[in-house]
Amino acid sequence: MYEGVVQDLIDELGRLPGVGPKSAQRIAFHILQADPVDVRRLAEVLIVVKDKVKFCSVCGNVAEDELCRICRDQRRDPAVICVVEESKDVVAIERTREFRGRYHVLGGAISPIEGVGPDDLRIRELMTRLADGVVTEVILATDPNLEGEATATYLTRLLRPMGLRVTRLASGLPVGGDLEYADEVTLGRAFEGRRSVDD
Amino acid sequence: MGLYRDEAVVLRTQKLGEADRIITLLTRGNGRVRAVAKGVRRTSSRFGSRLEPFTYVDLQLAEGRSLDVVTQAETLSPFAARIGSDYERYTAGTVMLETAERLVIEDKEPALQQFLLLIGALRAMSSGERSPSAVLDSFLLRSLSVAGYAPSFDGCARCGLEGPHRAFSPSGGGMLCSTCRVPGSASPAVETVALLGALLAGDWAVVEASEPRHRKEATGLVAAYLAWHLERGLKSLSHVER
Ligand SMILES: [Zn+2]
Ligand SMILES: [Zn+2]
Numbered sequence: 001m002y003e004g005v006v007q008d009l010i011d012e013l014g015r016l017p018g019v020g021p022k023s024a025q026r027i028a029f030h031i032l033q034a035d036p037v038d039v040r041r042l043a044e045v046l047i048v049v050k051d052k053v054k055f056c057s058v059c060g061n062v063a064e065d066e067l068c069r070i071c072r073d074q075r076r077d078p079a080v081i082c083v084v085e086e087s088k089d090v091v092a093i094e095r096t097r098e099f100r101g102r103y104h105v106l107g108g109a110i111s112p113i114e115g116v117g118p119d120d121l122r123i124r125e126l127m128t129r130l131a132d133g134v135v136t137e138v139i140l141a142t143d144p145n146l147e148g149e150a151t152a153t154y155l156t157r158l159l160r161p162m163g164l165r166v167t168r169l170a171s172g173l174p175v176g177g178d179l180e181y182a183d184e185v186t187l188g189r190a191f192e193g194r195r196s197v198d199d
Numbered sequence: 200m201g202l203y204r205d206e207a208v209v210l211r212t213q214k215l216g217e218a219d220r221i222i223t224l225l226t227r228g229n230g231r232v233r234a235v236a237k238g239v240r241r242t243s244s245r246f247g248s249r250l251e252p253f254t255y256v257d258l259q260l261a262e263g264r265s266l267d268v269v270t271q272a273e274t275l276s277p278f279a280a281r282i283g284s285d286y287e288r289y290t291a292g293t294v295m296l297e298t299a300e301r302l303v304i305e306d307k308e309p310a311l312q313q314f315l316l317l318i319g320a321l322r323a324m325s326s327g328e329r330s331p332s333a334v335l336d337s338f339l340l341r342s343l344s345v346a347g348y349a350p351s352f353d354g355c356a357r358c359g360l361e362g363p364h365r366a367f368s369p370s371g372g373g374m375l376c377s378t379c380r381v382p383g384s385a386s387p388a389v390e391t392v393a394l395l396g397a398l399l400a401g402d403w404a405v406v407e408a409s410e411p412r413h414r415k416e417a418t419g420l421v422a423a424y425l426a427w428h429l430e431r432g433l434k435s436l437s438h439v440e441r
Binding site: 017018020023110112113114115117144145146149150153154157177178181182183186 | 211214215216217218239240241242243244248251252253279283284285286289290293294296297434435437438439
């Protein structure tokens with residue numbers, strides 16, 4: 001244990017995802033030895049990001065306004081929605097330049113063991129978006145792992161009776177990984193080869 | 200540090216750092232084991248889908264100071280694919296994984312019976328021949344029994360008096376006779392009590408012939424019995440679709 005504020009810093013850092021106690025300590029000492037200007041810039045950007053960045057009221061992507069950049073863009077096809085788990089997946093798919101529709105960010109995947117069920121994700125918002133009949137295709141681009149597959153299974157069951165074309169990214173994405181780590185070529189190919197979900 | 204081999208079912212995965220995961224396993228020989236799988240979240244990972252929950256794998260692990268490290272993994276049975284593609288199986292199956300994780304209390308204490316029970320239940324669930332809900336209820340009763348909380352559905356759980364009895368009490372250990380009955384006991388249908396006995400014994404002929412209302416009642420009593428014996432409730436139980 002360290003004294004007062006140093007320990008507070010270690011504790012706060014240790015609450016970040018993927019940061020264990022040892023890493024928290026290492027980052028804390030890095031900050032202690034760093035240039036005060038650099039540290040101030042980090043502190044400011046943390047405050048600003050919480051102040052300014054919101055979530056798009058339509059698709060749930062990170063946004064600096066009421067709507068995100070993609071939802072504001074009139075050139076994007078409103079008839080196709082690509083459903084992803086996180087905003088970082090939007091970034092990964094945008095890098096492929098394969099997709100010209102809109103997105104819907106769920107905010108995670110259905111994971112009962114973590115206590116996350118369908119009601120904890122932005123599924124109701126998705127259903128609301130589909131109600132006016134503009135959307136004709138929903139692409140399920142959840143992660144190619146168990147939770148992502150189960151989430152896609154759940155959504156398929158919900159969406160198919162609505163008479164929409166429901167597609168899933170073509171396999172070729174190795175199962176088990178996170179979408180964000182797929183390279184552009186693989187992900188682009190998965191988009192091109194997407195298939196209707198049937199049975 | 201030593202290398203060892205074991206068979207295991209993956210119970211839970213948690214993200215660690217940039218691209219790793221901590222994998223909680225129920226192994227055949229070493230009980231519950233927590234191990235790190237490095238780079239497994241990268242789509243180029245050599246582990247692929249072999250370390251996803253529900254997967255039955257043959258592993259090589261390296262002993263570490265706090266957590267072991269997975270060095271090799273071969274799939275023995277890809278239960279994950281058949282369970283993840285059906286939402287009812289997925290939610291019911293997840294409760295089995297969480298239960299196994301909770302009822303095997305110590306890491307690296309052999310728990311062969313729990314392991315065999317889980318493999319059997321996953322096999323039944325992924326075959327699709329039986330109702331996921333019934334497979335789950337049967338697994339819960341048997342897993343609790345192996346953990347030392349065997350319920351009695353025929354003789355009185357307190358005094359042993361031969362049944363059938365009318366009162367069911369989770370805290371009393373199952374069915375109670377009219378002398379031992381405690382306030383707040385439930386009074387399930389005779390058919391439900393018979394069904395509970397069949398679920399515990401694995402008598403599928405009786406289970407499959409049962410009526411939906413008795414299955415529903417049995418499910419409620421199994422959940423009450425489970426809740427009494429686990430200190431904290433299971434996170435996954437309320438998400439089961441049935
Ligand atoms: Zn948006
Ligand atoms: Zn008695």
